[in-house]
Amino acid sequence: MISRCNISEIISLYIFSAWYWFVEWFSRLLWLRSGLAGQVFMRCEGRTALITGGTTGIGFEIAKKLLSFGMNVIIGSHSSSAESEKCLQLLRSLYPKSKVEIWYVDLTSMDSVKEFAEKYLRSGLPLHILVNNAGIMFAPYKITKDGLESHMAVNYFSHCLLTKLLLPCIKQSGNPKCKARIINVSSCLHFLSQIDFSDLNSLHSYCPHHSYNQSKLCQVMFTHSLNRFMKNSDCPVVVHCIHPGVIYTNLYRYVWWAKFLGPLLFQKPEIGAEVAVYAALSTNLESDGGKYIEEYSEVQPSKYSQDQEYQSRLWNETWKILQPWLDEVDDIPSDVSE
Numbered sequence: 591m592i593s594r595c596n597i598s599e600i601i602s603l604y605i606f607s608a609w610y611w612f613v614e615w616f617s618r619l620l621w622l623r624s625g626l627a628g629q630v631f632m633r634c635e636g637r638t639a640l641i642t643g644g645t646t647g648i649g650f651e652i653a654k655k656l657l658s659f660g661m662n663v664i665i666g667s668h669s670s671s672a673e674s675e676k677c678l679q680l681l682r683s684l685y686p687k688s689k690v691e692i693w694y695v696d697l698t699s700m701d702s703v704k705e706f707a708e709k710y711l712r713s714g715l716p717l718h719i720l721v722n723n724a725g726i727m728f729a730p731y732k733i734t735k736d737g738l739e740s741h742m743a744v745n746y747f748s749h750c751l752l753t754k755l756l757l758p759c760i761k762q763s764g765n766p767k768c769k770a771r772i773i774n775v776s777s778c779l780h781f782l783s784q785i786d787f788s789d790l791n792s793l794h795s796y797c798p799h800h801s802y803n804q805s806k807l808c809q810v811m812f813t814h815s816l817n818r819f820m821k822n823s824d825c826p827v828v829v830h831c832i833h834p835g836v837i838y839t840n841l842y843r844y845v846w847w848a849k850f851l852g853p854l855l856f857q858k859p860e861i862g863a864e865v866a867v868y869a870a871l872s873t874n875l876e877s878d879g880g881k882y883i884e885e886y887s888e889v890q891p892s893k894y895s896q897d898q899e900y901q902s903r904l905w906n907e908t909w910k911i912l913q914p915w916l917d918e919v920d921d922i923p924s925d926v927s928e
């Protein structure tokens with residue numbers, strides 16, 4: 591495998607991340623962040639949310655917040671049954687009035703994603719909020735059994751497939767007065783990326799930083815395309831994406847220095863979860879989708895991500911790659927331009 595890592599790209603990644611970290615800290619020091627206090631949320635009691643990667647890190651805190659608001663939560667996780675059981679006991683003891691379950695899904699396997707989605711549809715549960723949160727970062731090179739690079743599989747393709755398979759249920763759960771929402775947990779690092787359409791799955795050359803950043807850029811572009819598709823087909827569903835902040839979690843397991851500096855310098859998972867909960871519940875974000883949210887406001891994502899030609903190209907390429915796991919009669923059109 592040829593390495594495509596480029597030292598100047600890695601230096602700019604660290605400078606860019608440090609800048610983000612500095613701005614987040616500064617706004618916290620100056621009390622510019624108001625947190626969730628004072629935000630107006632839509633009704634939550636008895637509604638149902640699904641979160642991928644919700645047993646650790648930001649996802650776990652999102653689950654806690656939604657449960658505390660009276661929502662029922664299903665968590666998609668690849669943790670062992672012992673770990674899941676421990677997490678479940680904890681959540682049930684903290685929020686005895688809400689329902690929570692943890693179901694197995696391995697997002698490196700599209701068969702597993704399909705089984706998980708089918709189980710969800712069979713359960714007859716509604717789905718008001720889908721949070722595509724699970725992710726891996728800067729992992730060693732791995733091509734999954736489906737022929738997908740692991741960052742692209744876990745962070746991007748699995749979530750596209752999951753969303754597509756659950757779409758009938760999501761559409762049914764929303765209504766014009768209270769739309770269903772899909773939240774894609776992306777990253778500010780999407781700003782540093784462009785898509786390599788000639789080698790989307792790094793089959794010819796690999797750099798973990800490129801693959802992570804590209805997968806997060808794909809999530810932002812998918813957010814735009816899917817939201818446009820929902821709008822064009824008059825569905826009561828809005829799609830947003832977020833950058834949760836620079837948060838110390840297991841995501842940094844492949845960044846050697848983070849275990850020393852992360853606990854001191856990065857923010858806590860609760861802070862990242864607040865951004866996701868804001869995107870999922872705020873009444874400010876009800877009418878129009880396709881927003882990229884940082885902190886508590888809409889920010890313009892990268893110029894590249896807003897290019898509709900690239901968005902359509904990615905959209906078409908994505909469904910072509912995922913075709914083996916889709917039904918033959920497929921209601922996703924090949925073109926989503928306005």
Ligand SMILES: NC(=O)c1ccc[n+]([C@@H]2O[C@H](COP(=O)([O-])OP(=O)(O)OC[C@H]3O[C@@H](n4cnc5c(N)ncnc54)[C@H](OP(=O)(O)O)[C@@H]3O)[C@@H](O)[C@H]2O)c1
Nearest residue numbers: 643647648668696697698723724725777836837839840841
């Ligand atoms: N932390 C940050 O600074 C930061 C910044 C920007 C964006 N984000 C995004 O925030 C999201 C959450 O990350 P985090 O910081 O909370 O990291 P985390 O604690 O590592 O959480 C990621 C979750 O994804 C799960 N996951 C990984 N591979 C999976 C697979 N094959 N199948 C099913 N689940 C899988 C993990 O499960 P296991 O723990 O069992 O592997 C974990 O629960 C990610 O999408 C990340 O890109 C984070």
